[in-house]
Amino acid sequence: MSHAFLGAALVIAQLLLVLGMACALLRMLRGPRAQDRVLALDAFYVNAMLLLLAVGLRSDSVLYVESAMIIALLGFAGTLAFAKFLLRGEVIE
Amino acid sequence: MSLVDALPPWAAVLVGVLVLLGAGFACVGSLGLLRLRDFYQRVHAPTLGSTLGTFFMVAACVAGFSLAQGRPALQVLLIGVFLTLTTPITLMLLVRAALYRDRVEDGQQMPPPAPPGESSQNPMP
Amino acid sequence: MRRWLPHPLMAGFLLLVWLLLQRSLAPGSWLLGGALALGLAWAFGKLQPPRARLRGAWRLLPLALRVVHDIVRSNLAVAGVVLGPRRRARAGFVAIPLELADPYGLALLACIVTSTPGTIWVDHDPARGILLIHVLDLVDEASWVETIKRRYERPLLEVFQ
Numbered sequence: 110m111s112h113a114f115l116g117a118a119l120v121i122a123q124l125l126l127v128l129g130m131a132c133a134l135l136r137m138l139r140g141p142r143a144q145d146r147v148l149a150l151d152a153f154y155v156n157a158m159l160l161l162l163a164v165g166l167r168s169d170s171v172l173y174v175e176s177a178m179i180i181a182l183l184g185f186a187g188t189l190a191f192a193k194f195l196l197r198g199e200v201i202e
Numbered sequence: 203m204s205l206v207d208a209l210p211p212w213a214a215v216l217v218g219v220l221v222l223l224g225a226g227f228a229c230v231g232s233l234g235l236l237r238l239r240d241f242y243q244r245v246h247a248p249t250l251g252s253t254l255g256t257f258f259m260v261a262a263c264v265a266g267f268s269l270a271q272g273r274p275a276l277q278v279l280l281i282g283v284f285l286t287l288t289t290p291i292t293l294m295l296l297v298r299a300a301l302y303r304d305r306v307e308d309g310q311q312m313p314p315p316a317p318p319g320e321s322s323q324n325p326m327p
Numbered sequence: 328m329r330r331w332l333p334h335p336l337m338a339g340f341l342l343l344v345w346l347l348l349q350r351s352l353a354p355g356s357w358l359l360g361g362a363l364a365l366g367l368a369w370a371f372g373k374l375q376p377p378r379a380r381l382r383g384a385w386r387l388l389p390l391a392l393r394v395v396h397d398i399v400r401s402n403l404a405v406a407g408v409v410l411g412p413r414r415r416a417r418a419g420f421v422a423i424p425l426e427l428a429d430p431y432g433l434a435l436l437a438c439i440v441t442s443t444p445g446t447i448w449v450d451h452d453p454a455r456g457i458l459l460i461h462v463l464d465l466v467d468e469a470s471w472v473e474t475i476k477r478r479y480e481r482p483l484l485e486v487f488q
Contacts, residue, residue: 111211111218118218119206122225129225129232129251136235136244144300145241151292152232152248158281159228159251159259163221166266169205174263174278181281185288192292195299227402231444234409243418246405246463249444254402277347290441294448297461301449 119167126160147191154184208270217266224258231255241300245293252289256282338368379431383486390482394439397478405444408464419465420449423458423472427480432487439479446471 133156136149158180165173209217227250234247260282267275345360346352427433437448440460450459462471 111214112206112209115206115209115214115218115221118222122221125225125229129229132229132232132236133248142241142300142303144296144303145244148241148245148248148296149235151296152235152251155248155251155256155285156228156232159224159255162259162263162278162281163225166205166217166221166263169208169270171267171275171277174267174275174281178277178281178284181284181288185284185292188292189295192295192299196295196302227406230406230409234405237409237413242461243463245447245461246445247409249442249447250402250405250409253398253442253444273350275350277350280344280347286442287438290438290448293441294437297447297449 119163122163123160123167126156126163129156130160143195147188147195150191151184151188154180154187158184205266205270209266210269213265213269217262217269220258220262220265224255224260224262226255227251227253227258228255242297245297245300249289249293252285256285334368334372337371338364341367377430379487380429381486386482386486390479393478394443398443401443401445405463408445417465418461418463419468420459420461421465421468421471423460423475425451425456425458425476425480427484427487428453428456429487432483435487436479436483440475 130153133149133153137146137153140146158177161173161177161180165171165177206214231247231250231252234250235244238244238247260278263278264275267278341364342357342360345363346356349356349360425433425436427436433451436458437451440446440448445463447461448458449461451457452459458475460471460475465471
């Protein structure tokens with residue numbers, strides 16, 4: 110009984126996280142401004158990282174945790190670069 | 203035998219609840235990206251996913267992997283540490299970029315009292 | 328001591344990260360992790376970060392508990408705003424005069440304010456000591472100034488200055 114609950118919880122959690130990624134993707138496409146898109150990208154990769162953790166729990170593999178860690182670090186560097194670019198990139202100084 | 207079957211019943215329920223809470227907070231945060239009206243409001247939404255969303259998910263992973271494999275799986279905690287350290291930096295820089303662009307481009311959005319000249323600087327060392 | 332281990336906290340943290348990543352407490356992990364921690368802490372010292380002056384760091388513990396409490400509470404509040412009916416925007420900027428000037432104290436305050444959903448650190452003017460934050464659910468400006476100053480700035484002032 111409780112194991113069926115955990116199985117269902119993992120499936121629902123994955124669906125919720127995919128829904129979150131879809132929201133972020135939609136905001137990324139709709140904009141309207143560049144900062145909205147970068148913010149959506151940030152939310153997108155956080156959701157993707159949580160999704161990897163959920164998949165890892167479901168398939169009992171710690172390997173997914175390692176890849177989630179890499180996503181967390183690379184996503185941070187990526188968003189930081191985008192934000193820095195917005196700060197000074199296209200306006201003539 | 204998968205992790206789901208290896209857990210004792212009480213742990214299965216605990217992990218399930220934690221996973222649902224984590225995914226729920228992350229999902230609500232992303233939903234906020236769509237529902238809130240302008241950028242400065244939307245910037246608050248993803249913080250849900252990176253604070254409590256990540257906390258519950260990491261807790262679920264630590265509990266699940268540790269109890270199923272019989273040895274502590276604490277490396278998941280590092281994800282929480284990294285995310286807590288990095289999210290504020292990202293968001294702060296993003297808001298500053300947005301404010302800068304708003305001030306320079308059109309000054310719609312009531313740019314708040316502009317500091318004289320370029321005296322402001324990032325407090326992060 | 329200082330010569331070989333200029334940043335003990337940094338080195339300890341790096342060693343901890345290494346051991347967690349390796350998932351083992353074998354002598355080899357300690358050896359390699361220790362060497363890495365010493366080397367990287369030394370390299371960190373070469374960047375010449377400004378020295379932090381901590382006085383009574385135990386005061387950060389109640390502050391941390393308070394921050395966790397606030398994060399949970401404002402998570403629920405922001406979730407309510409997102410899921411609730413669409414209403415007139417009450418978001419806005421708040422300017423707060425700060426006495427805190429230590430860079431580490433300010434960095435910590437920035438992390439606290441930004442990690443709490445519903446408030447975000449926008450700008451700090453070190454010349455005039457004025458902090459600009461953006462609040463999602465802004466009801467009363469004065470109460471926010473009071474909250475930030477009393478709940479967060481006072482303990483940070485005691486520790487960092």
